[in-house]
Every structure is written in C-alpha cells, then in structure tokens.
Amino acid sequence: SAKMGNATQKAELGRSTWKLLHTMAAQYPEKPSSEERKALYQFFKLLSRLYPCGECAAHFQLLLKQYPPQTSSRVAASQWACAIHNKVNERLGKEIFDCSNIEEKYNCGCDEEGEKESLSL
Numbered sequence: 086s087a088k089m090g091n092a093t094q095k096a097e098l099g100r101s102t103w104k105l106l107h108t109m110a111a112q113y114p115e116k117p118s119s120e121e122r123k124a125l126y127q128f129f130k131l132l133s134r135l136y137p138c139g140e141c142a143a144h145f146q147l148l149l150k151q152y153p154p155q156t157s158s159r160v161a162a163s164q165w166a167c168a169i170h171n172k173v174n175e176r177l178g179k180e181i182f183d184c185s186n187i188e189e190k191y192n193c194g195c196d197e198e199g200e201k202e203s204l205s206l
C-alpha cells in the first residue's frame with residue numbers, strides 16, 4: 086500500500102542519511118580550523134531544517150537545541166553523532182548502539198588529503 090511505501094522510504098532515507106552523517110564525522114579533521122568547525126555546525130543546523138521528512142526534521146531541530154553539534158575534533162563529532170542517533174533510536178524504540186568503535190565502523194578509507202588540496206585551489 087501507499088502507507089507501507091512511505092514507511093519504507095522514510096526508513097531508507099534515514100539509513101542513508103545516518104550513513105552519510107557518521108561517515109562525515111569519522112572523516113572530519115582531528116584538528117579542525119574554525120572554518121571547518123563552523124561548516125560542520127551549520128551543516129547539521131541546515132540539515133535539521135531541510136531534512137525531507139517533516140516530522141523527523143521537527144524532532145531533530147529540538148534535539149539539536151538540547152544537544153548542540155560538537156565540532157572540536159573528529160572524536161567529539163563522531164561521539165556526538167552516535168549519541169544523537171541514539172536519542173532518535175530511543176524515541177523510536179530501537180536498540181541503543183555501542184559508540185566505542187564508531188570511528189572504525191564508519192571509516193570509508195577515503196582520506197585523500199592530496200586530492201582535497203588540489204581541488205580546493
């Protein structure tokens with residue numbers, strides 16, 4: 086049915102988005118510049134406004150007010166993303182995830198400093 090389809094799409098969107106967020110956090114600099122910190126913070130704030138599931142976006146905005154994005158380091162960002170995902174898990178009655186090996190789990194192996202530098206200039 087259409088309702089089943091919506092639920093499936095919402096879950097699929099959620100899985101894809103979480104994958105992106107955790108991978109971004111695992112790839113975030115260990116010593117970010119103030120520009121990089123600002124960018125990550127703004128990214129999450131904008132995501133919470135533009136996320137294409139209205140109910141999810143509204144809840145996420147409230148969560149971000151309570152638990153502002155942590156941007157001081159890769160570890161801080163990764164742990165924060167895991168914790169905020171767990172807040173959503175909790176609300177949806179899902180299992181709480183163990184955050185201790187989070188950076189390894191989401192290591193995409195795409196740490197290409199050289200490529201990044203050549204693109205930015």
Ligand code: FAD
Pocket residue numbers: 095096097098099100101102103107136140141142144145166167168169170171173174177179181182187
């Ligand atoms: P997901 O929660 O999608 O997780 C995918 C995989 O990530 C899991 O299989 C596990 O391997 C891993 N994982 C689980 N927990 C963590 C964690 N804490 N840290 C790192 N990895 C983890 N759905 C709603 O119905 N209502 C909402 O209000 C809602 N709000 C959302 C807000 C945001 C910002 C996002 C991104 C998604 C939201 N969703 C919401 C979708 C929901 O969170 C799930 O993505 C969806 O229900 C599919 O769940 P899942 O069980 O497949 O696993």
